Amino acid sequence: MTQPTALPRALPAGAPAAGGMRFYLTTHKRHWLRLTDVPLFLKSEHFDRAIKWDEAQGPYAIDSGGFMDLKNKGTWTRTPRQHVDSLRRIWEHVGPYDWAAQQDWMCEDAIINGGTFQGQHFVGTHLSVAEHQRRTVQNFLELRSLAPDLRIAPVLQGRSIPEYERCVELFDKAGVDLRKEPVVGLGSVCRLQSTREGAAIVTAMAAHGFKLHGFGFKILGLERVGHLLASADSAAWSSHARYRPALPGHMHKNCANCLEYALKWRERVLSAYLSSIPVPALEAAA
Known part of the structure; x- marks a missing residue:
């Protein structure tokens, strides 16, 4: 197998990427942290059984892994204390x-x-959007209380602009000034990102002055609203590779778990994204 393509040194943690937006490659391969310095996005659960720890060579961020927990169990199985303990081990x-x-x-x-969607079964929480929002805000307050020193980001939830605005109000009433947070996650928009509805939600939340992170963004979503985001992550490279031949010289069936493929895909995405950014947005980010 050929060696991964070397890319330029990643920006210091917290600095913007091309066009002012930092783009993380989502992966379950935690050893990639020592193989590349491009920004990576990993779930905290991927470190649970770690025996050998790899020191990060570049910026990275940690996902909570909540989608699979709620999809399969209908609730969080990891307590806030367990989440904090895991994050602290990763940090150290x-x-x-x-x-x-x-x-x-x-x-x-x-x-x-709940139900079956695109071949996947969801058990369903059978709670209201308002209850999901209340629990989201409450969880953030508990995590911040348990570990005020850790960089834990709040996440906005909803399904429509009025619902997201209500979530903003809930954080505000709880004493959380989202404008002062280094990052504010924008949840539940990954399937809407390339639609007018999704673009309207991102635009409305960006108007508050939040430094937004877009979870699970793809090329079309970035082309539409990437200039409004402080950062985004994507695992789309893996599904893209799964249905294509492996790169020349690679012996595996496909490159769905291949760092070199992921890096090349990221370069193409950032190139397409930069070409789509409105000129005023590029000037503002310079």
Whole structure:
């Protein structure tokens, strides 16, 4: 197998990427942290069984892994204390991360109502959007109380602009000034990102002055609203590779778990994204 393509040194943690937006490659391969210095996005659960720890060579951020928990169990199985303990171990062994997501409660229809969608079964929480939002805010307050020193990011939840605005109000009433937070996650928009509805939600939340992170963004979503985001992550490279031949010289069936493929895909995405950014946005980021 050929060696991964070397890219330029990553920006210091917290600094913006191309066009003012930092783009993380989402992966479950935690050893990539020592193989590349491009920004990576990993779930905290991927470190649970770690025996050998790899020191990060570049920026990285930590996802809470809530989607699979709520999808399969209909609730969080990891307590806030367990989440904090896991994040602290990662910080101490791997190095300081940019930020880590709180244990938010997603508001997609499948998560709330349950059922089978695109071949996947969801048990459903069978709670209201308002209750998901209340639990999201409460979780952030508890995590911040348990670990005020860790970089834990709040996440906005909803399904429509009025619902997201209500979530903003809940954080505000709880004493959380989202404008002062280094990162504010924007949850439950990954399936809407390339639609007018999704763009309207991102635009409305960006108007508050929040430094937004877009979870699970793809090329079309970035082309539409990437200039409004402080950062975004994507695992789309893996599904893209799964249905294509392996790169020349690679012996595996496909490159769905291949760092070199992921890096090349990221370069293409950032190139497409930069070409789509409105000129005023580029000038503002310079």
